[in-house]
Amino acid sequence: MRPLDPRLLRYARGARSILGLGAVIALVQTSCTLGFAWFVAQLVSRSIAGDPVEELLPSLWLLIGIVVLRAGTVLASDSVNARGSAIVRSQLRRALAGAFETLGPGWVSRRSSAALTTVAGRGLDALDAYFGRYVPQLILTAIAMPIIAAVIFIQDPLSGITVIVTLPLIPVFMILIGFATQAVQRRQWETLAHLSRGFLELVAGMATLKLFGRQHRQVRRIRTVTEEYRVETMKVLRFSFVSGFALELLSSLAVAVVAVGIGLRLLDGSLLLGTGLFVLILAPEAFLPLRNVGANYHAAAEGVTAADEVFEILDEAKAVRESPSAPHQVGDSATVGDSARRTSGLVLDGLGVQYDELRVLDDLDATFPAGVVTAVVGASGAGKTSMASAILGFVDATGSILHDGGRVPPTPGGRRWLSWAPQRPVLIAGTVGSNVALGDDAPDEALIVEALSALGLSALPLGHPIGAVGDGVSGGQAQRIAIARALYRLRRTPADAGTPVLLLDEPSSALDAASEALVIDAARDAARSGAAVIVITHRPSIVEHADAVLEIRLRSERVQGDEVMLHG
Ligand SMILES: Nc1ncnc2c1ncn2[C@@H]1O[C@H](COP(=O)(O)OP(=O)(O)OP(=O)(O)O)[C@@H](O)[C@H]1O
Numbered sequence: 001m002r003p004l005d006p007r008l009l010r011y012a013r014g015a016r017s018i019l020g021l022g023a024v025i026a027l028v029q030t031s032c033t034l035g036f037a038w039f040v041a042q043l044v045s046r047s048i049a050g051d052p053v054e055e056l057l058p059s060l061w062l063l064i065g066i067v068v069l070r071a072g073t074v075l076a077s078d079s080v081n082a083r084g085s086a087i088v089r090s091q092l093r094r095a096l097a098g099a100f101e102t103l104g105p106g107w108v109s110r111r112s113s114a115a116l117t118t119v120a121g122r123g124l125d126a127l128d129a130y131f132g133r134y135v136p137q138l139i140l141t142a143i144a145m146p147i148i149a150a151v152i153f154i155q156d157p158l159s160g161i162t163v164i165v166t167l168p169l170i171p172v173f174m175i176l177i178g179f180a181t182q183a184v185q186r187r188q189w190e191t192l193a194h195l196s197r198g199f200l201e202l203v204a205g206m207a208t209l210k211l212f213g214r215q216h217r218q219v220r221r222i223r224t225v226t227e228e229y230r231v232e233t234m235k236v237l238r239f240s241f242v243s244g245f246a247l248e249l250l251s252s253l254a255v256a257v258v259a260v261g262i263g264l265r266l267l268d269g270s271l272l273l274g275t276g277l278f279v280l281i282l283a284p285e286a287f288l289p290l291r292n293v294g295a296n297y298h299a300a301a302e303g304v305t306a307a308d309e310v311f312e313i314l315d316e317a318k319a320v321r322e323s324p325s326a327p328h329q330v331g332d333s334a335t336v337g338d339s340a341r342r343t344s345g346l347v348l349d350g351l352g353v354q355y356d357e358l359r360v361l362d363d364l365d366a367t368f369p370a371g372v373v374t375a376v377v378g379a380s381g382a383g384k385t386s387m388a389s390a391i392l393g394f395v396d397a398t399g400s401i402l403h404d405g406g407r408v409p410p411t412p413g414g415r416r417w418l419s420w421a422p423q424r425p426v427l428i429a430g431t432v433g434s435n436v437a438l439g440d441d442a443p444d445e446a447l448i449v450e451a452l453s454a455l456g457l458s459a460l461p462l463g464h465p466i467g468a469v470g471d472g473v474s475g476g477q478a479q480r481i482a483i484a485r486a487l488y489r490l491r492r493t494p495a496d497a498g499t500p501v502l503l504l505d506e507p508s509s510a511l512d513a514a515s516e517a518l519v520i521d522a523a524r525d526a527a528r529s530g531a532a533v534i535v536i537t538h539r540p541s542i543v544e545h546a547d548a549v550l551e552i553r554l555r556s557e558r559v560q561g562d563e564v565m566l567h568g
Contacts, residue, residue, distance in 0.1 A: 004138065005304065007311045012091040018084030018131065022139040025077045030144040032070040033285050034151060039063040041277035048273065077136055085131035089124045092310055096120050099317030104412050106394040114197035122192070123306025130307075134293065134300035141289040148286040156271065156279045159258045163286050166254035170247060170290045174297065177243040181301060184239060188232035189305045195229055198222045236301075247294040251287035258283045320411075342405060344370040344499050345532035346391065350399035353386045359555065360386045363399070366550050370499040373523050373533040375546035382552045384536045385423055388505050391534075392420060404498040416497040419489040423505040423536075425482035427470035433462030436484045440492060447491050451484040454522045456515055479510045480519075487522055490531060500531040508539055520545045 008015050039059050046056060100108055100116075108116070149167065153160025202209070202218045209215040262280055265271035351364040360383040368374050376384050390397035393412035401408040403417060427435050436451055437443035445462070452458060457480055460473075470478045486502060493500040504523065508516040520542055527533045527547070535542055543549055 004135070005307065005311070007314075008088070008307065011095050011311065011314050012088040014084060014087035014091050015131075018080060018088070019135070019139065021080050021084075022077070022136050023143060025073050025080065026136075026140040026143040029070065029073045029077070029140060030147050032066050032073060033144065033148065034282070035066040036063065036070065037278050037281040037285070039066065040281055041274050044277055045272070045274035078132075081132045081136050085128045088131060089127055092124055092127070092307070093120060095314055096124075096310055099313050102317040102320055102411075103313075104394050105392075106389060106396075112193070112197055114200040115193040118193050118196040119306050119309045123189075123303070124310065126303035126306055128303065129296065130300035130303040133296040137289050137292040137296055141293050144289050145286055148282055152279050152282055152286065155275050156262070158261055158265075159279045159283065162254065162258050162261065163283060166250070166257070167286065167290070169250055169254075170287070170294065173246060173250065174243070174294050177239065177246075177294075177297075181236065181239045181243075181297075184232065184235045185301045185305050188229070188236050189302065191225060191229045191232050195222070195225045198225055240297075243297070244295055247291050251284070251291050254287060255283050343367055343402070344404055345372070346499075346501050346534070347402040348387070348391075348399065349402065351387065351390055351401065352398040353383065353390050353395055354398075355386075355395070361390075361552070362555075364552070368501070368532045368534050370530055370532050371527050372547045373527045373535060373545070374548045374550055375543045376534060376536045376550045376552065377538065377543060378552035379554050380538075382554045384552055385505055387552065388420070388503055388534075388536060391501075391503060392418070403501070406498075416494055417499060418501050418503065419486040419493070420503045421479075421483045421486040421505065421507055423509070425470065425478045427466050427473070427478055427481060430466055431462060432457075432460050432464045432466060432473070432481060435466055435481050436462075436488050438485055440488075444492070447488055448484075451487040451491070452481075454487060454518065454525070455480040455484050456518050457481070457484065475510045476512070476515060479507065480515065483507050483519060483522070487526070490526055500526075500529075502526045502531050502533045503536075504534070505536045506538065507535065508537070508542065513541070516541060 009019075039062055043056055043059055043063065046059075145167065149160065149163050152163050198218065198221055202215070202222060205218075206215065209218055259280055262271060262276045266273060266276050346368040348364055348366040351361055351366075352359070353361040364383075364387065366374075366387075376387070378384050386395065389395040391401060391408075393408070393410060393415065397410070408415070428438065432452070433443070433445070433448050436448045448462060449458070452460060452462075457477065460477065464472065466472045466481075473481065483504060486504065490500050490502050502523065504519070507519050507523075511519065516539065523533050523535055523542075524545065535546065537543065
């Protein structure tokens with residue numbers, strides 16, 4: 001772990017002001033430490049020398065003032081660090097949410113959702129120890145240590161040299177401990193992510209696990225991972241205890257050496273009592289912040305390990321933002337025919353999609369004209385949803401996508417013309433109405449009612465509550481609410497967005513024949529109003545009512561030049 005990761009300053013702007021304020025507070029604290037040591041040494045040596053109390057009173061008042069000021073700086077430092085830590089964590093969480101948006105649903109779907117929520121939740125919370133305790137001590141060390149060491153050297157060169165020689169031993173020792181801890185800390189963090197994943201699977205899949213009698217196995221797995229987590233945590237703690245002990249021993253020995261030197265010179269009279277006392281009080285203060293850095297290192301390291309992962313995600317999103325055409329190559333193909341450029345609606349020209357090693361689509365050409373319902377059919381796994389994901393900008397794709405003759409950008413933004421209902425309906429906690437008008441700042445109630453009625457959901461009140469994962473409605477209702485959302489968005493397509501495109505991915509997979517007929521009517525109405533309608537389906541009844549059919553064959557069954565067939 002680097003003492004201070006520069007990426008933290010880059011991604012969490014709030015961190016800069018905390019560091020600035022922390023430096024000012026550290027400077028005041030160092031002045032207080034020096035003042036405190038000076039006045040205590042003076043008061044003791046002058047009392048022993050027999051100075052009258054009245055003459056000592058001004059120094060006493062100053063000492064009391066310094067003590068109060070020092071307490072004030074501790075209070076200020078605590079509140080700055082607590083507020084700063086909260087600001088930084090919320091800035092990093094916002095940046096992370098922005099990164100997820102940039103990287104897109106395709107990226108998120110390839111990651112473990114449990115690991116992502118652990119890093120964004122518990123992981124970033126662990127930064128509290130880093131900001132609340134570790135960083136302030138690091139700043140104090142950088143400011144107080146050289147000043148105090150210099151003052152000791154000026155007052156008593158011999159003690160100064162002892163302090164200057166022994167001080168670097170502590171950071172050297174800490175670096176060695178740091179190397180050893182890094183691996184255990186990462187293992188502890190990975191086990192935690194593993195544990196979260198196990199719990200998520202147990203909770204989300206409880207019904208299935210119980211039905212197949214696998215719940216005990218899952219519980220046993222969690223028990224094993226919990227044990228692994230305990231072992232890893234104990235390893236981290238062992239390092240923490242040993243390093244705390246060693247740091248304490250090192251600094252105590254160094255202070256003892258200084259104290260013995262001062263004592264001997266006080267005895268032989270070569271050092272004044274005031275100076276000796278001053279240096280003796282100051283010496284532990286030179287080691288204290290560095291010792292505290294070491295003591296807080298392990299608590300901070302968990303947050304830093306998590307922050308490391310956050311920074312990797314933020315860097316990835318930054319790279320995508322800076323070169324949007326690098327991973328997503330849609331729009332790179334050389335020439336697109338004139339007819340494609342003149343088509344109102346959507347044209348795919350040589351579209352290719354690949355997931356790591358798995359090539360799903362290659363060189364797919366298709367036209368989805370305005371006013372036409374096109375059914376997209378093909379065997380399971382042929383790549384129909386992958387084509388939809390490419391149109392949505394969710395996956396890396398090659399080739400070109402043209403909307404009204406203009407190239408569609410590779411990232412998901414800038415598709416005001418596109419309305420989509422996914423294969424698996426995603427409902428957000430709220431109400432039926434808020435789900436249909438999702439993303440609309442000024443929802444049109446009449447349109448919401450119209451979209452729901454078109455799908456036979458007029459009996460469902462707009463205010464009907466929906467839970468976090470679509471609880472509160474049936475599977476078929478959830479699917480129709482998701483389609484109603486697409487119909488609502490279609491009706492709200494801005495006039496200057498061009499030909500509206502309605503993309504429905506297996507819209508009737510959870511519906512009965514009557515509801516399916518309503519979906520077909522809604523798709524036909526949309527085409528009549530001028531939209532290009534694409535319906536991915538396995539249902540013969542939808543294919544029958546389509547104006548055109550695009551068949552995507554499994555890659556293994558494709559023949560060169562016969563990748564797809566379009567029936568008009
Ligand atoms: N995010 C992904 N990462 C890796 N492979 C994927 C991903 N999404 C889909 N695939 C693979 O791509 C292939 C095509 O999947 P796709 O979902 O496009 O098929 P589909 O034609 O829509 O199938 P279905 O009719 O069953 O919905 C499948 O082999 C699938 O396993």
